[in-house]
Amino acid sequence: AREVYRLVSDEVHAIVKEQYALLNEEILPQLATEGIRFLKRGDWNDAQREWIRGFFFREVMPVITPIGLDPSHPFPRVLNKSLNFAVELEGRDAFGRSSGAAIVQAPRVLPRVIRLPRELGDCEYAFVFLSSILHEFVHELFAGMKVLGCYQFRVTRNSNLFVDEEEITNLRAKIQGELPQRHFGDAVRLEVANSCSEAMTQFLLGQFNLSESDLYRVAGPVNLVRLMQVPDWVLRSDLKFQPFNPGTPKALQKCHSVFDSIRGGDILLHHPYQSFNSVIELLEQSANDPLVVAIKMTVYRTGTDSVLMQSLLRAAQNGKEVTVVVELMARFDEEANIGWATKLEEVGAHVVYGVVGYKTH
Numbered sequence: 001a002r003e004v005y006r007l008v009s010d011e012v013h014a015i016v017k018e019q020y021a022l023l024n025e026e027i028l029p030q031l032a033t034e035g036i037r038f039l040k041r042g043d044w045n046d047a048q049r050e051w052i053r054g055f056f057f058r059e060v061m062p063v064i065t066p067i068g069l070d071p072s073h074p075f076p077r078v079l080n081k082s083l084n085f086a087v088e089l090e091g092r093d094a095f096g097r098s099s100g101a102a103i104v105q106a107p108r109v110l111p112r113v114i115r116l117p118r119e120l121g122d123c124e125y126a127f128v129f130l131s132s133i134l135h136e137f138v139h140e141l142f143a144g145m146k147v148l149g150c151y152q153f154r155v156t157r158n159s160n161l162f163v164d165e166e167e168i169t170n171l172r173a174k175i176q177g178e179l180p181q182r183h184f185g186d187a188v189r190l191e192v193a194n195s196c197s198e199a200m201t202q203f204l205l206g207q208f209n210l211s212e213s214d215l216y217r218v219a220g221p222v223n224l225v226r227l228m229q230v231p232d233w234v235l236r237s238d239l240k241f242q243p244f245n246p247g248t249p250k251a252l253q254k255c256h257s258v259f260d261s262i263r264g265g266d267i268l269l270h271h272p273y274q275s276f277n278s279v280i281e282l283l284e285q286s287a288n289d290p291l292v293v294a295i296k297m298t299v300y301r302t303g304t305d306s307v308l309m310q311s312l313l314r315a316a317q318n319g320k321e322v323t324v325v326v327e328l329m330a331r332f333d334e335e336a337n338i339g340w341a342t343k344l345e346e347v348g349a350h351v352v353y354g355v356v357g358y359k360t361h
Helices: 002-033 046-063 130-142 171-184 197-205 226-232 259-265 279-287 307-318 336-346
Strands: 037-039 085-090 101-105 113-115 123-129 145-158 187-193 215-218 294-299 321-327 350-354
Touching: 002 037, 002 215, 037 321, 046 130, 085 130, 085 197, 085 294, 101 197, 113 130, 123 130, 130 145, 187 197, 259 279, 279 294, 279 307, 294 307, 307 321, 307 336, 321 336, 336 350
Parallel strands: 037 123, 187 215, 294 321, 321 350
Antiparallel strands: 085 101, 085 145, 113 123, 145 187
16 A cells, blocks of 8 residues: 555656646746736835735735744644644744744635736736735734744644444434544645745645645645636636536427437436526426426535536425435535435425445436
């Protein structure tokens, strides 16, 4: 297992290095030529700096709490994949305490990418990273002290739920008990800015009981997933993939009743190339059709806003026999599935909690 882990680690380090090289050497420069720029601190003009400063004091500073590290303030619990900043300090704070380091945790409510007003930019779309704003104004959080360095970092924790479904009598209750601890599992990876000092890097590795092989130095934001929202802000269809619209089988295109179509012959649905709306329509019609007496199905992943589950609830409320096998070990969807299962039980549906052995996607 250790050898496999080493091979995976080597491969992932290479992938991450390539990922940031593509971002910095190809994607961001090409976006800049199209009038979409991500401004570094050195690129800010006076007007931009003043607006960003106001944003910091108005939106950022009120919701963050710096934690000085000293004998009375131990290293804080860091949530899985949360954005944090390690700050190296010199001097004494307002209470006369001398702290060589502090941790600043960025709440998830704060946007990681901020768009500047159009009139402040020399291009159509100008963005700044939250990390750049904190780097620029982090000294405002430590009155009387000198900031020697500020480095973003992120910890990935083991999010497995340690549940032996054969050894417990109430799987649902056990999983509900495990969910609150998911964000605080053992650390398995540390990502730090490539500018992070060696002393701070070693300090963080020690705090999370990690080795050099678990360390990833990155040349940019530690969470690139947060860039996924940018295309929604940029109204440039010529730079985006054409939207894909899944089709509908001919047998279902003109018929108002899915049951009538099925009576005419079997219908094969090929997802995602064909729309899942046909399945939703079948369930919705079943929930309201007086000739339907029972609905039985297995539910794996649902999400918190599910039209499918709403149809099942309505069917049960209409007096139909609804039996649903709910997969409790649907990774990262356990809480949503438990919530829906509870609602189904409340309206009289029969819910079977299971751990499906073979899952076909």
